[in-house]
Every structure is written in structure tokens, then in C-alpha cells.
Amino acid sequence: MEEVPFVVLGAGMAGLGASYALDSAGVSFSCYDKNNYVGGHSRTxxxxxxxxxxxxxxxxxxxxxxxxxxxxxxxxxxxxxxxxxxxxxxxxxxxxxPIQNNLRHLPPELIVQIISDYKTLDACGTASGNGAPAHQTYADWLHLAYGPTFAKTFPMAYGKKYHTTDMDNLTTDWIGPRMYRPTIQELVRSALPGTAPIPxxxxxxxxxxxGGFLSYLEPFESQFRIQLNKRLTQLDPVAKAIEFADGETISYGSVISSIPLPELISLMKGVPGDVLAASQRLxxxxxxxxxxxxxxxxxxxxxxxxxxxxxxxxxxxxxxxxxxxxxxxxxxxxxxxxxxxxxxxxxxxxxxxxxxxxxxxxxxxxxxxxxxxxxxxxxxxxxxxxxxxxxxDRMAALRVVHGYLRDAEVRCCGRFGNWDHAWTDQAFVSGEEAARAALGD
Incomplete structure (x- = not known):
């Protein structure tokens, strides 16, 4: 059984970020991916x-x-x-x-109602910024931030198509800079003809x-030790052993994973029932x-x-x-x-x-x-x-899953390892951070 000091599971943005940090540190490692290409969700x-x-x-x-x-x-x-x-x-x-910065293109009666809602929110002191309390629903946040007319007409309608569920089912801890709330002055100005839009x-x-976005990542395939078509079938955190579908088994010193948490947990040996159940709620x-x-x-x-x-x-x-x-x-x-x-x-x-x-x-x-x-x-x-x-369900379930993985000394990274809304650059950096943690930096 081959012994690999550092193992990276997944060759997407996060796994390649981890590989980049390990390569820069000059340590021996291998990166494995079930696909026949690097890039993961950044494929072309x-x-x-x-x-x-x-x-x-x-x-x-x-x-x-x-x-x-x-x-x-x-x-x-x-x-x-x-x-x-x-x-x-x-x-x-x-x-x-964004539409909220360009109201002049909407029907006049809709503009009037949106501004009226907004003015009422500001006058009552109920307008909400990005620091909404964690228990508030995304629907509540949208109503408080933009008023009911704009919220229902635009972000709530789009959100249901994108998130596949009603906004009452969502929390607000993912918003960050994604939703801009203009001031009442900016809102009114955006309704006037000839005004410059806010970008x-x-x-x-x-x-x-x-070559598409994947061209950014393909050079890593020859630079690092990456093995493709290697589908994980079992990870034993006690024996520190990993089995692949082709029958190969390796032992490892440290493991970094960007595999989606529900998939990873289902492949780990000896997972407690409550952890498995929590992963299935993600x-x-x-x-x-x-x-x-x-x-x-x-x-x-x-x-x-x-x-x-x-x-x-x-x-x-x-x-x-x-x-x-x-x-x-x-x-x-x-x-x-x-x-x-x-x-x-x-x-x-x-x-x-x-x-x-x-x-x-x-x-x-x-x-x-x-x-x-x-x-x-x-x-x-x-x-x-x-x-x-x-x-x-996300926060409580994630606390259980990440707690178990932390105890099992499995470091996670990337959008579906950290189970967050990371963009590609953030995913790459999260892989580097996981690698540095594995190195003890």
C-alpha cells in the first residue's frame, strides 16, 4: 500500500489551490479526481x-x-x-x-409604488442593511431592504427560480456584497430620465x-501529481487509508477534501448515524x-x-x-x-x-x-x-458535519467542502488555506 504524506481529494478550483500551496511548500503530495479532466465545476x-x-x-x-x-x-x-x-x-x-439603480426604465405606476415603499421604510427606520440578523428570512430582509413591491416583483421572483424554493425558506448569511441597497436619493435619481446608472x-x-475558462487551470495537470479517473470508494479516518474504485488503496498522513460533503460523508468508514443524517439535510x-x-x-x-x-x-x-x-x-x-x-x-x-x-x-x-x-x-x-x-437546516447540519470531520482530521475546502457560496477565486484561496493548516503554518 502506497503511503502519501499529503492527499488532496478533488481537482477543482479548491483542490488545485491546495495543490498549489503544497507544491510551493516543496512537500510530497498527490491529488485525485474521479473525472477525466481537471477543473471540477470550472470545466470547459x-x-x-x-x-x-x-x-x-x-x-x-x-x-x-x-x-x-x-x-x-x-x-x-x-x-x-x-x-x-x-x-x-x-x-x-x-x-x-441592477434594476434598483435604474428605475426610470420601469412603468411609471410601478416606480411610484417602489419609491413610496422605500420612503416609508426610511421614515419608519425599518430599512435593513446587509447586517441582517441570522434568524431573519431572506424574504424578510428583502421586504425591509427594498419594500414589498420591489421585493416581490424582482429579487423574490428571480430567487425562486435560482434557489428553487421560496425566499421564506432561506437565511441571510450568504448575501454579503451581492445585493446593493441604494439610498433614497439614489433611488429617486435613478427614476429620472438622463441620469447616469450606478454600476x-x-x-x-x-x-x-x-480555450475557455479551463485554460487557466490546465497547466496544473502537468505541474502537479494529479491522478484522474480515481473515484473514491472509502475513506477510513482511523486507519488513515483511502480506497479507490480501481482497487488501489493508499495510506495518508494528512487529507484535504473538496468533495461535496454529502458524498464525502457517505464514503467514510464508521460515520455516526447523526452525522450521516445531518449531511443529508444539506x-x-x-x-x-x-x-x-x-x-x-x-x-x-x-x-x-x-x-x-x-x-x-x-x-x-x-x-x-x-x-x-x-x-x-x-x-x-x-x-x-x-x-x-x-x-x-x-x-x-x-x-x-x-x-x-x-x-x-x-x-x-x-x-x-x-x-x-x-x-x-x-x-x-x-x-x-x-x-x-x-x-x-444548513447551519445546524453543517456544525455537526464539520465537527465530525475536524475530529477525523479531514480538512475541507471549496464551495462544497466548506458548504458556502464561494466564487472561484475564493475557492482557490480556501484550498491554499486548508493546505497551510495541514502543513501546520
Whole structure:
């Protein structure tokens, strides 16, 4: 049985961050992944006809200079840097993003009601900032932050499509800088014609010039000792042994895991029943990505569009050819639609082909596709773990699971190891932090 001083489970952003830190420390380690590619949820789908899609709209908007440098070096400086353009689709209107900073594009009667709600909140001193108490629901937070009219019309409608459940079921400890609350002066000014919009919190981004987002990560495959097609079947924390589906067994000194917690706990030997039950209460969404390659590229000036209408099947689309022109053949464009489900709240009850057909139908109805557009590629790809759902089971269940793993000396990292809402750069840094903890730094 091979002995490996440091083992990293998962070769996504977090696992590669851990590998980077271990490699920098000059220690012996191995990284294992069940897939036949590195990158995990940051993978890229490269189709034979020249269309390129990532697993979701991955771009690098990190301001962390260390992560910026690592990614830039991996593509030898061959990246594009651009301003992210976002808009919203609501009842036939295309609205600048974020909507609360651009009210002038809404119907007059809706503007009046939104401002009236807002004024009442401020006058009563009930307006809430990002420091909402942990017991408050996300629905409560939205009502207190924006008033009932705006909350119900926009973030609550979108949130149900994205999180797959009502906002009364969600906590508020994931919000951070994601939801901007303008002042009453900013709100009124945004309703006046000719005023400059307040920009979104994400402004500029970087993206590899060629090959999709995965190009940032592929050099690690040859730089580190990464073994692919290695599916974990058992982790024994007492014997400090790991078994893989191909029959290989290794022993380890320290282990760092970015495997989703429900999967990891189910594969650990001797897990107490309460820990197993807690892991099964951790809710997450699953996304189906409908990837379309089209014989033209002028669908929209916006790289990302959010959809609030309940009768539109997808919650968001992104146009990868606007991230980099190399993501599509010359003269062609790309559309990727995101459709969310969850085992706990909204089980998948369709078929990939139905999702493709419905997506094309809705894109035509919303004016993104024309009836005579040539669809050169139509594919649906599923990612079982898309986002952590911050419901009221999460905190207590996570405390039990992480407590057990801490006692078992299994260090976790990444979005589904830490079970949080980490972006790609944050996931990479969390892997580095887990590795430094394993090294005793």
C-alpha cells in the first residue's frame, strides 16, 4: 500500500489551490479526481464544431493580486480584460442592471409604488442593511431592504427560480456584497430620465483568450501529481487509508477534501448515524445548462441577462462568445441558459431534449432568437452540485458535519467542502488555506 504524506481529494478550483500551496511548500503530495479532466465545476466543454462553453458563466473578476498572478501566468498573459455588461428581462422589457439603480426604465405606476415603499421604510427606520440578523428570512430582509413591491416583483421572483424554493425558506448569511441597497436619493435619481446608472458591484473581468475558462487551470495537470479517473470508494479516518474504485488503496498522513460533503460523508468508514443524517439535510441546487451555437452573434449587447418571468424556463443566460471571440466560429454566437432544480425542493421531472426545446422556444419569445436562426449546436449538460441552498437546516447540519470531520482530521475546502457560496477565486484561496493548516503554518 502506497503511503502519501499529503492527499488532496478533488481537482477543482479548491483542490488545485491546495495543490498549489503544497507544491510551493516543496512537500510530497498527490491529488485525485474521479473525472477525466481537471477543473471540477470550472470545466470547459469544447465541441468539435468550434463552440466553447464553460460549466456556467465563469469569469475571473477577483481583485486578489495573488490569484490574478497565478491565473495570468498559467495562460502566459494571454487573457482578455473587459467590462462586464449585464441586463435584465422582465415582461418584455430589457432593463439595465441592477434594476434598483435604474428605475426610470420601469412603468411609471410601478416606480411610484417602489419609491413610496422605500420612503416609508426610511421614515419608519425599518430599512435593513446587509447586517441582517441570522434568524431573519431572506424574504424578510428583502421586504425591509427594498419594500414589498420591489421585493416581490424582482429579487423574490428571480430567487425562486435560482434557489428553487421560496425566499421564506432561506437565511441571510450568504448575501454579503451581492445585493446593493441604494439610498433614497439614489433611488429617486435613478427614476429620472438622463441620469447616469450606478454600476454593478462586478465591473471588470479577465478571461482566457482561447480555450475557455479551463485554460487557466490546465497547466496544473502537468505541474502537479494529479491522478484522474480515481473515484473514491472509502475513506477510513482511523486507519488513515483511502480506497479507490480501481482497487488501489493508499495510506495518508494528512487529507484535504473538496468533495461535496454529502458524498464525502457517505464514503467514510464508521460515520455516526447523526452525522450521516445531518449531511443529508444539506440542500443544494442542480443546474441543467442548455448550450446553443447559432449562426449569428448579434443577440444582445449584454454578456449576462437575468430573467424574472415565471413562464420563462431559465433564470439566466450568458453569451460566451462575448467573453472571448474564440469561443465560437467566426460569424457565430453562443447562448448558455441555466435551469435550476433541487432534490429537496424542486426535483427534476423533464428530459434534456425537452429543456432544449423549451429554451429555444422561450429565447424566441423573448426576442433573443429569430425564427430563421440556424441552430448549429444544441446540447444540455447537467451539473449535480450547482449552488449551496442557505435554508434553515444548513447551519445546524453543517456544525455537526464539520465537527465530525475536524475530529477525523479531514480538512475541507471549496464551495462544497466548506458548504458556502464561494466564487472561484475564493475557492482557490480556501484550498491554499486548508493546505497551510495541514502543513501546520
Amino acid at each position: 466543454l469544447r465541441y468539435d464544431n468550434g463552440f466553447i462553453f464553460d460549466e456556467g458563466g465563469h469569469i475571473s473578476f477577483t481583485k486578489n493580486p495573488h490569484v490574478q498572478q497565478v491565473l495570468a501566468e498559467n495562460v502566459r498573459g494571454a487573457f482578455v480584460e473587459n467590462r462586464l455588461t449585464i441586463d435584465n428581462y422582465w415582461q418584455g422589457l430589457r432593463l439595465p442592471h 454593478n458591484y462586478i465591473d471588470h473581468f479577465r478571461y482566457p483568450s482561447t 440542500a443544494f441546487s442542480t443546474v441543467w445548462l442548455v448550450n446553443l451555437g447559432v449562426g449569428r452573434a448579434d443577440f444582445s449587447d449584454a454578456m449576462v441577462t437575468y430573467f424574472y418571468d415565471e413562464d420563462v424556463i431559465f433564470s439566466r443566460i450568458n453569451l460566451p462568445h462575448l467573453f472571448s471571440s474564440k469561443n465560437a466560429p467566426v460569424g457565430c454566437g453562443t447562448i448558455q441558459a441555466e435551469i435550476y432544480f433541487s432534490e429537496k425542493y424542486k426535483p427534476f421531472a423533464s428530459s434534456p431534449q425537452n429543456l432544449i426545446e423549451r429554451t429555444i422556444e422561450d429565447l424566441r419569445r423573448c426576442g433573443f432568437l429569430r425564427a430563421d436562426d440556424r441552430i448549429l449546436l444544441a446540447d444540455a449538460a447537467m451539473s449535480r452540485y450547482a449552488n449551496v441552498i442557505y435554508d434553515f
